[in-house]
Amino acid sequence: MTDIQRKALPLGLCGKDILGAAKTGSGKTLAFLVPMIEMLYRQKWGAMDGLGALVISPTRELAVQIFEVLRKIGREHSFSAGLIIGGKDWKIERELISKMNILVCTPGRLLQHMDQSAGFDCDQLQLLVLDEADRILDMGFKKTVNAIVENLPRQRQTMLFSATQTKSVKDLARLSLKDPEYVAVHEKAEHSTPKNLAQYYMVVPLQQKLDVMFNFIKTHLTAKGIVFLSSCKQVRFVFETFCKLHPGVPLLHLHGKQKQQKRAETYAKFAAQKAAYLFCTDIAARGLDFAAVNWVIQLDCPEDPETYIHRVGRTARYEASGQAMLMLCPSEEAGMVKGLERAKVPIQEVKLKQDAKDVKKEPIQKQMQRLCFNDPEVKYLGQKAFISYMRSVYLQKDKTVFDVNALPAEEFAASLGLPGAPKIKFVEKSKAKNAVRGNQKKTSDDEESDHEVEEEEEEKSKITALDSKKKKSKKEVVPEDDETLEAAAAETKQPKSKIEKMFNRKNQSVLAEHYTRLVDHDDDNKLRANAGDDEEDDFLTIKRADHDLGGDEIPEGTVLPVSKRQQKMSKLEKAKNQGQGNKLLFDEDGRAHEIYELEDEASFHAKGDALSQQKEFLEKEKKVMDHADVIDKGAAKEKLREKKAKRKQREREDMMDDSSDDGEEMVVTLGNPDDSGEEYEQDEDQEDYEMDEDAESGDEDETPKKRGWWQDKADEEEAKKKRKVVEVDEPQTLAEQEALALKLLGL
Template sequence: MKTQNWKELESPLSDSVLKTIEELNFPYMTPVQAASIPLLLNGKDVAAEAVTGSGKTIAFLVPLLEILQKRSEKWKPTEIGAIIISPTRELAVQISEILQKFLNNIPGLKQVLLVGGTTIAIDADKIQAGANIIVATPGRLEDMLCNCKSINLIACVKSLEILILDEADRLLDLGFSATLDTILSYLPRLRRTGLFSATQTKELQQLIRAGLRNPTLITVKEKPNISTPSNLKNNYVIVSAEYKLSIMIDFIRHKGINLKYMIFLSTCACVDYFSHVIQTMLPSIQVFAIHGKMKSKRYKVFNDFRSTESGILICTDVMARGIDILEVDWVLQYDPPCSASSFVHRCGRTARIGNEGNALLFLLETEDAYVEFIKKNQKVDLQQIVLEPSIISYENCLKYMRNLQKQDRFLFDKANRAFVSYIQAYNKHECNLILRLKDIDLGKLAMGFGLLKMLRMPELKGKDTTNFEEEDIDINLLAYSDKQKEKSRLEKLKVFQNTGVWPKTQKRKCKQTEPWSETKKRKIEKQENRKRRKEKKLKQKMSANMTKKQKRKINEQDIEDLAKDIALIKKLKKKKVYF
């Protein structure tokens, strides 16, 4: 990946930036850095697409810092010169950590990290303490711009020199659309803008929305028609639904428990359940779990996994983008991702910055068409490997899963939720033309989850589940290990046995039951609908007033004409006029 030396740039870099680059041990620029940095330094807007792990963070941090340092006027304590927006808090924290290494050698500039998890007042205090660069997630930045009364952030960003959107394709997508539009409306138009992602948007309308004026489009690929790093080996394996987990466990044991693995699952409930199962089956290796609903715990788990020498991180696609974890040996995609672009981002958690890496996709026998789809849609070639299922491993795996549920009803609930969430997610899959729920043997799938009893749900109505082998057990006898929960369950069970009706649990009001971006989108839609209704009423009122005025005018004219006619008749009678 050697290209150009940092000292060979046309615009020489400052000593402080060069010193940090040397400390980070990046002697040469990667292709995306060599292409992007000179353009941003020369005042151009850039939309850069490069494979994962190619050094995009340094590609925008270096010119950002050079631009801020070269301003003739000294930056005021709360004058914001640069904003970096990323879609997830983990990525924002990671960018902030790398940026801080540069700022340690640049005493004149300070940064602030705005990612939620604290009150707006606390974040406002951070800015008042001094900040020239903001690293933020979209939701928190919008909150600070719109709802913060203790500091006027809108005034602070008037001198903005450069805006960076990291993982820009996701930020410009519908999920963040309304939020990003609000943020952009507060920022000055005369600025430099950089979009960076592994799967970049090239739609003109999207680039214009982001504020790019005549942008330079950069696409860096190591090989033509390949969108993943050349040192990444992409593999897939075809498995039967009931053997899927046992084959993965055997694979990890065979490759070695002293390696680092990332396992991607399709839903939060699947992460919750299988993390318990895998930890029980592989007790000698550390197992970490992360998904989007964990909120405050996420960063601690992420940091623990980054610092460990070996372990398994089980996660959803919340960890698929931009996250830089050193020495991830294998990325295991237990389920095909919900969007095709996420496939590339998942794979990109390994083989970063010139290191070698491996990825393995687990496909069911009915999902083999996905290989050709990914080849055409994402330009990724997958090599098939054959992993033979072991009946002994499968039986042990099933035994472990079912014993966990028998020991604690809490795991029984998790298993059922995981299965339901998987079915529902699969039914709504982006590639549901080739990944069809009706093609899957749902009995074998339920065995793969280790269910004790087959569930009743609309998606299973009329489906063949003959390959499911129920456990001979009364599920009412399964107890929670938590004494308080078990006491509550037994009370409800007693009511059910006496009345035949299970008492309803009083639902607590949830503060948030859907993604923040969707809530915001709905709120904006309601406001717009309300505005349209008001405008319609105003137009109707104005129209009615106009009609009344016209009627009034007509009536007055009629009266005037009538008076003239009467006067004329009187003259005619007195023979003062003749016809």
């Protein structure tokens, strides 16, 4: 057993909470998997008992690696174990998660199942393990971990393992640890990194890093290395360009923007390679165990010494040997080296020489420019890589190491093959802030005096510019007393809010009429009175007409602005925007009044109580409405009487036309003659309905649609007697039909 296993296993088997800190590659995975399986086996944990142990990992690759180790050491047991990570089918996991005894997962996917999977229950949990605990408990996973812990029982065993263990009281309180045992193997050790690891750093200007990296690969074609960069876009750009340059060794890339299947394939492929280079972000910095890695190259500076320790831990695993190279910009050297010394990291500097064996300086800038010129996609990736690198430096907390203003942006962009450096807003803002801070740090008398002289010159230039603007303005104001001075200052004051800007617009006419009533124009009148008779002022001032505008009086000299858009409007558009006028009523004396005018309060109370006035008003209006109702009903009856008279007149005319005929009407019925009576009755009802409807319609000139519609019952009976009903059998043959037709025609 390793040191961490020798110290952590007995405590874990006793059910103690553990804070385990050990060097990378020292066997921490077995230190928590063995006690976990043993604990469940002793309790005779079964399929019906639910979830018993939970292992949380910060990255998917590390979770896969832990799960593979669990499968190897637990194959003799009957426990059901599951791997829950992002990038896989969530529905399949939801169906099987309730049957698992052991879960290895990432924080995000675990919280998703806690919120959305109905059958997932953690009430019987016995053991919680956090691998790379310092990474899980940092700000990136803070809310997720808090939500997960709320769903877990407090009576449980908890283990935290990492190469750089946290000792924060707040973090331990969040996880509800009870008297944890701190197991630190390298706490008293001389160095915090493996002994077999040779560590070097090299000061390389930012614009030369890609040259050094490419030539390093060219001189180490039989080695297996991992190259760390700070962002996903940098990884993709360097991988794509280096592949087009054909260094002569397999190249791979791994970052968080890839799909899970691609990440798993890259992980397995690199692990199986004997000579290859993997470009990756810090996603591969923690816990991953790649076989026989010779070099770990950090092309970009790590954010802190802890990240450096995890990065270099990908080589020199257990008792193997390895080498690590850190490339620092000149502005990063002092702060990073001091931080590594405090973290017990032994590192030595290597000078960049032209004739060195390991590093050969040969610029590839022209080739990069050719790639960006020929392929727009490569150019686009280069721009994104430039911006992402500058942003990563800008967002780092340790400003003693990371200073975005000290980086040669133009030279760095040229080394990427770009024709120029993309403009970045946050870099300009940081430069402005640093300039302000630099001005504030001047403490000497000479500097202060120089600063005062510069301020006086700036003020003088502002005053002269303001005077020239006043001379060029349309209205020149000459203040004489304090009031006019204040008015002038208010006039030259810049608007602060959107509302003030809106009211100060010159081409505004929507609120002009109402705004002129709200604004106090006394100050303007005073300024005009004190301004004197200026020719330019008289030339530009539009005087008010003599006619009365009504309402509140608009001060004399007020200019009602008209915008350019209004000047170009057609007559139809102007008519639409003018709106409707106010309707007025004129009395006998010819005076105009509004339709509804409010009465004075005194005259209203003089007439009596409000309730009595209301009652009197309602009674008066009711009488008016009743009288109007009687008139309307009389008019309706008279109209109906006229319609009936016209209808009878038309019926008499129809009868006269019928009498001019033979006087008989032949009706032929086929079959039972009684059926005709039913049809007649139905038509009669229809005629009555249509007659009433016509009477209500009010159309006096309407002609009857059908002969006999306007006959009443007496006329109908009389016409019925005149009809001659001939009963015949239904014709069966063509000859019978012809005979019936001739009979009807009277032939």
